[in-house]
Amino acid sequence: MSADPVLFRDLAYVFIAAVVGGALAWIARQPLVLGYVVGGLLISPFTPGPSLSDVHSFELFAEIGVVLLMFSVGIEFSLRDLHRVRWVALLGAPLAVLLTIGLGAGTGAALGWPPLQGLMVGIVISVSSTMVLARLLMERGELHSRHGRVLIGISLVEDLAAVVLMVVTPELGSLETKRLLGLGAALGKSALILVPFWYLSSKVFPPLMTRAAQTRSSELFLLFALAVGLGTAAATQAMGLSVALGAFLAGLLINESDYAHEILARLLSLRDAFVALFFVTVGVLIDVRSVLSNLPLLATMVALVVVGKLVLRAAVVWALGQPLSTSLLVGTGLAQIGEFSFVLVQVARSAGHISQDVYQTTLAASLITILLNAALFRAMESWVGKLGLGGRRHRKELAVERAGLRDHVVLCGFGRVGSAIGEALESFGIRYLVIELDPDVIKGLAARGVPCLFGDAGHGRILEHAGVDRAALAVVTVPEADRARLAVQGLRRLRPDLPILARFHDAASRDGLLRAGADELIQPETEAAATLIRHALRRLELPQERVLAYLGRFRGAMERAQANAGAAEALPAVEEVVMGSGPLADQTLGEARVRERFGVTVVAITKARGPVLHNPTADTVLRTGDRVRVFGLPDQLASFRREAGG
Incomplete structure (x- = not known):
């Protein structure tokens, strides 16, 4: 059997474009979806x-x-x-979707579009990208904040709405009796398929999945899951319904089982590869010339998504009892379109409801709105924190007991790390004040009588209200690097002598925090590594003094690496140096003052005529020919090597 060279060349183009576009998006800190579409543009017949x-x-x-x-x-x-957010999600999401569809239809009528085109535009922009939204919240550490929970709840219901819209869109058209009957038939089929669906999910699939799991074969297990998904999609397509509906229902079948997490973990790599292929194909289909010739249409669609959806979503969430701050953040997070809009616009094009120009413009509008969304969300969060928009009825909950606070700790961020620090401070009777952007956290702290402020710790006015001029210490635990850096800058500007501790995750954020004025930086991963090392070595029943000595060297090396971060990017290392007849020969470690003079730690000494000495004491004498293993930064090791005469 001979392979088609053109097919494999094209397949190579697609995945190379996905890698290039994805890498560019990663470097620019944009969603990978955006990079895949840009990669598709690079291999498009139109470029x-x-x-x-x-x-x-x-x-x-x-x-x-x-x-x-x-x-x-x-x-x-x-x-x-x-x-957890059932009322806001179950009532707000359908209402917002309907209002957005109405906005699209109304705008189309005002601009003289055909009625069906305005309706289709409203349908296409009515659902937001779950992937873009989830990635944004995870990167900012806000997935479990109040606005994060509301956003995820609404997006889940919007996912359901997208499935329904995929079913009804092909039947929409002129409001003739035949069309209405077709729409009723599509909805009837969708409802009818739920009867065998629930039977299969409760009676048939659980024992089959158990049998597949009992084989202990990862290949069979994954193949069974794929058979369920693709088989259900094919069945719904055979009934004249969307394959997307069948795939979603198959996922719900798996969701009800005990094996959902395992199947999802095995499926993700395959899914991501094909999803990347899908978005690259979307980019391939974009005709830049067609888009440029329809700039008024593009501007209208971008305005409908960015302004129209933001206002409508925020108004609906606020009307359902959420604070204005949460409502604005939710509206901003949903002011974009992505994967489901791509699918819906393809369904509408296949049904002949929209022209090629509208199709091309929708693809371009999705790129622009995804690109704008992250920056818009950051700006909105900053603006909300600066103005303290919590809603009048929440002002009392967000009030703080700042009068009389002195020598307290200002705690910026009260997530898992910040709350643990707060608990420790309470245990020792140390007063502290929390600055936090999550209204639920503030509400709980206020109920406990803990002084707290709702807002962004990067704003000077918030820090002034926190009594930074009277504080004894500031601890910055917010996970986002930019917000942490701005908080440290604000603290240092108000109090040049205030001790500031901060957490960091990578070299870039560490350098930024040091330049901003942090006194001490803590990396959670390093602390986790030290704890795991301690427990592992104790489990192996090694002597406690040796374990503690090693941990001391490990922590010391990490601290020295952080202290020298501005001058050198190199990491500490272990190096063996052969003692020559230099100045250190015939001195004890105590007399040579190795750690004080060079900053290195002697790990072990292999004597020229004798045993290996691990963790040598200060009385150990350095002799010519000894092999000394030292731990430190490259410049420290070089300095020791010169003095040792090796």
Whole structure:
């Protein structure tokens, strides 16, 4: 059997474009989805350079990406998360979707569009990108904040709404009796399929999945899950319904089992590969010339998404009893379109409801709104924190007992790390004040009588209200590097002599915090490593004094590495140095003052005529020919090597 060289060349183009676009998006700290679409533009027939020969074949491949995406959405669909914000999500999301569809139809009528085009534009922009939203919240550490929970709850219901819209969109058209009957038939089929669906989910699939799991074969287990997903999608397609609906229902089948997490973990890599292929194909289909010739339409769609959706979502959430701050953040997070809009616009194009110009403009509008969303969300969060928009009825809850606070600790951020520090301070009777952006956290602290402020710790006015001029210490635990750096800068500007502790995760954030004025930096990963080392060595029943000595060297090296971060990027290392006849020969370690003079730690000494001395004492004599293992930074090791005469 001979392989088609053109097909494999095109397949290589697609995945190379995905890697290049994804890497560019990662460097620019943008969603990977955006990078995949940009990668597709690079190999599009409408742009110079290499291009795909048979785009239609890859459109078929991309359908697998849609199926796997909807399958995984069904597996991940969390009724528990939905229950926590059920009223806002269950009432607010459908209402917001309907209002957005109405906004699209009304705008189309005002601009003279055909009625069906305005309706389709409203449908396409009515749902937001769950992938973009989840990534944004996870990166900012706000997935479990109040606005994070509301956003996720609404996006889950919007996912359901997208499935429904995929079913009804092909039947929409002129409001003739035949069309209405077709729409009723589609909804009836969707309802009818739920009867065998629930029977299969409760009676048939659980024992089959148990049998598949009992084989202890990861290949069979994954193949069984794929058979369920693709088989259900094929069944719904055979009934004249969307494959996306079948894939979503199959995911719900898996979701009800005990094996959902395992299946999802095995499915993710395959799903991500095909989803990347889907978005690259979307980029391939964008005709830049068509988009440029329809700039008024593009500007209208971007305005509908960024301004229209933001205002409508924020108004709906606020009307359902959420604080204004939460409402604005939710509206901003949902002011974008992504993967479900791509699928919906393809369904609308296949049904002949929209022109090629509208299709191309929708793809371009999704790129622009995704690009704008992260920056807009940061700006909105900063603005909300600066103005303290918590709603009048929440002002009392967010009030703080600042009068009389002196020699207290200002704690910026009260997540898992910040709350643990707060508990320790309470245990020792030390007063502290919390600055936090999550209204739920502030409400709980106020109820306990803990002084607290709602707002962004990066704003000077918030820090002034926190009594920084009278504080004894500031601890910055916010996970986002930019916000942490701004908080440290603000603290240092108000109090040049205030001790400031901060957490960091990588070299870039560490350097930024040091430049901002932090006195001491703590990396959670380093502390976790030290704890694991201690427990591991104790489990191996090694002597406690040796364990503590090693941990002391480990922590000392990490602290020295952080202290010298501004001068050198190198990491500490262990090096063996052979003692020569230099100044250190015939001196004890105590007399040579190795640690004080060079900053290195002697780990072991292999004597020229004798045993290996681990963790040598201060009385150990350095002799010519001894092999000394030392631990330190490269410049420290070089200085010791010169003096040792090696």
